Amino acid sequence: xxxxxxxxxxxxxxxxxxxxEVVPVGRSTWYEWVRLDLAPKPLNISIRMSAWxxxxxxxxxxxxxxxxxxxxVRMKMNKSM
Numbered sequence: 211x212x213x214x215x216x217x218x219x220x221x222x223x224x225x226x227x228x229x230x231e232v233v234p235v236g237r238s239t240w241y242e243w244v245r246l247d248l249a250p251k252p253l254n255i256s257i258r259m260s261a262w263x264x265x266x267x268x269x270x271x272x273x274x275x276x277x278x279x280x281x282x283v284r285m286k287m288n289k290s291m
Contacts, residue, residue: 220268223253223261232267233274246286 230240233249243249249270252260273279 220265222264223255224264224267225259225261226252229262229267232271242287242290243283246290248283248286 226237226240230237233240235243240249244251250262250266252262254260
C-alpha cells in the first residue's frame, strides 16, 4: 500500500502547545472541552506525556466552522455546571 505525503502528515501527533497554536482557546478551556467530549481525548504516550492525533484536530477545526458549534459548546458547558 502506498501512502502519499498528505495522508502521511495526517498520521502525526501533536503535543498540547501545538494544539493550542491552532485551536484558539486556553489550556484550561481545552481540557474542559476534552472532559465534555467537545474535543478529542489525548493518547497517553508515557506516564507524563500526552498527544493528540493530527487527524482528530483537523476534524475538530472543521467542526468548529459549523454554524451550530457555539451553541453546542454553550449547551454542554451549561449542563456541566
